[in-house]
Amino acid sequence: MTDQAEKPPVGVYSGPSRVLSGVQPSGALHLGNYLGALVKFTRLQHEIDTFIFVADLHAITVWQDPAALAQQTREIAAAYIASGLDPDKATIFPQSAVREHAELSWIFNCVARLGWLDRMTQFKEKSGKHKERSSVGLYTYPVLQAADILVYKATHVPVGEDQKQHLELTRDIAGKFNHDFNAPGFFPIPDPLIQGPGARVMSLRDGSAKMSKSDPSDYSRINLTDTADDIAAKVKKARTDPEPLPETLEELAARAEADNLVGIFAALAGKAKAEVLADYAGKGFGTFKPALAELAVETLAPVGERMRGLLGDPAVLDAILAKGAEKAREAAAPTLAEVKKLVGFWGA
Ligand code: TRP
Numbered sequence: 001m002t003d004q005a006e007k008p009p010v011g012v013y014s015g016p017s018r019v020l021s022g023v024q025p026s027g028a029l030h031l032g033n034y035l036g037a038l039v040k041f042t043r044l045q046h047e048i049d050t051f052i053f054v055a056d057l058h059a060i061t062v063w064q065d066p067a068a069l070a071q072q073t074r075e076i077a078a079a080y081i082a083s084g085l086d087p088d089k090a091t092i093f094p095q096s097a098v099r100e101h102a103e104l105s106w107i108f109n110c111v112a113r114l115g116w117l118d119r120m121t122q123f124k125e126k127s128g129k130h131k132e133r134s135s136v137g138l139y140t141y142p143v144l145q146a147a148d149i150l151v152y153k154a155t156h157v158p159v160g161e162d163q164k165q166h167l168e169l170t171r172d173i174a175g176k177f178n179h180d181f182n183a184p185g186f187f188p189i190p191d192p193l194i195q196g197p198g199a200r201v202m203s204l205r206d207g208s209a210k211m212s213k214s215d216p217s218d219y220s221r222i223n224l225t226d227t228a229d230d231i232a233a234k235v236k237k238a239r240t241d242p243e244p245l246p247e248t249l250e251e252l253a254a255r256a257e258a259d260n261l262v263g264i265f266a267a268l269a270g271k272a273k274a275e276v277l278a279d280y281a282g283k284g285f286g287t288f289k290p291a292l293a294e295l296a297v298e299t300l301a302p303v304g305e306r307m308r309g310l311l312g313d314p315a316v317l318d319a320i321l322a323k324g325a326e327k328a329r330e331a332a333a334p335t336l337a338e339v340k341k342l343v344g345f346w347g348a
Contacts, residue, residue: 010175011184013155019044019193020154022055022095025072026064029079031222031300032201032211035267040158040193042084050090051152051328052080057095057102057144061137062126074317075307079224081320082306091331093324095148100332105140105147107339111177112143116169122162146170150177150187151332158193161200167192181342201264204238207256225308228301235261235293240285247281249274261285265292268299 023029023037041052054076056069064072073094080092095101117123120142127134137144145166149157150173157167167190174187203209203220211221222234239257246252252259252273259273262280265288266273280288310317340348 010178010189011186013153013185013188015153015155015188016049017155018049018051018152019156019158020051020053020149020152021158022053022058022148023076023079024055024059025069025076026059026062027072027213029076029224030211030213031224031264031296033079034083034224034300034303035201035264036160037158038079038083038085039267041080041090044156044158044193045085045090048156051154051331052085052090052092053098053148053328054094055148058141061135061141074311074314074321077317077321078307078310079303081310081317082224082303087320087324091324091327092320093328094321097321097325098151098328098332100151100329100336101144101147103336104151104339105144107343108143108147108150108173108177109140111180112146112169112173116172117142120165120169122165142166142169143173146173149190150174151335152328153188153335155188155190156193157190161194164192164194183342186338186342201267202256202260204234204260206239207258207260222296222300224300225304226300227304228297231297231300232293235296236289238289240289242284244282244284245277245280245288247277249277252277261288261292265295268292268295 019041021037021041023033029038041050044050054073056073059069059072077092077094081087085092117139123134123139123141126138142165145163146169149170157163157170159167171189174189178184178186201211203211203215204222205215205217205220209215209220213221215221219234219237222231226234238261240261241255241258243255243258245258245262246255252262262273262276265271266276269276280291337348
């Protein structure tokens with residue numbers, strides 16, 4: 001055991017700000033992903049250097065059909081671009097195409113402590129009763145996530161509430177690395193960006209459950225690839241109560257399904273929920289749902305169409321991903337070279 005008291009502090013990072021986030025290619029994307037992630041990424045690219053990747057290394061922590069994985073990766077990339085991410089602004093790439101993620105992840109496996117990983121609730125949920133049969137990768141998943149973030153020295157990470165604990169772990173790893181290798185301020189201590197409109201979109205069938213790709217009812221979610229007719233039908237069938245919309249946010253909060261639909265309306269319209277209530281208080285769902293359906297179709301149907309267009313020309317999409325991977329490697333390689341030096345590897 002080294003004497004931690006003699007070591008330098010974690011230090012303050014003084015490099016440029018950078019955003020990084022990723023989505024796993026393990027299933028179709030829905031409105032929750034769109035509002036909670038894709039729209040945020042698109043907004044951020046105008047303000048700050050932005051890296052957005054497809055987390056295929058994370059996806060294989062559970063079984064993925066090798067015949068389908070590359071296409072699933074293209075689908076996420078298509079969703080990014082269809083939602084407004086601009087490959088000339090943001091760096092868009094597949095995680096597995098940048099080997100520095102995996103390399104840094106190994107070094108971080110030796111920085112993170114077993115006790116830290118033992119606390120991760122997502123592993124407990126995902127492994128369930130079958131911990132012994134889970135992949136080791138599923139256990140060290142958050143360490144790879146820390147490497148994703150820190151290999152680019154990202155300072156801001158837009159994620160859902162469920163990733164907060166993984167961000168805490170990233171912060172702990174960054175701090176311990178800086179401390180142990182006598183490199184104050186080498187890695188930033190990144191901040192999660194969790195708030196914002198549409199942070200939590202709930203199921204259309206149950207206002208207490210998150211909208212999810214694993215819900216057996218397709219009517220519980222709006223998929224990004226749904227047609228205009230599907231979208232309108234799902235909004236109209238969404239579960240509600242018989243009351244008209246209330247005047248205040250407090251009254252709305254007590255009605256989970258109504259709250260969710262107003263939240264979706266607000267996020268799609270780029271308004272606050274209070275503004276939506278100002279327009280619809282006293283009106284019933286017979287009025288509100290058609291308005292919401294129209295807005296949802298207007299916003300989402302073109303996204304689905306653009307996705308289909310991009311997927312219809314995989315050569316163009318693949319060229320975008322290859323160029324993104326090259327840009328990402330250029331950013332990641334210097335960090336890894338410095339890390340190897342700090343760790344003391346031969347030849348570094
Ligand atoms: N674990 C994230 C999720 O399931 C995906 C992810 C992997 C990620 N690496 C990341 C998100 C790095 C942000 C930063 O949503």
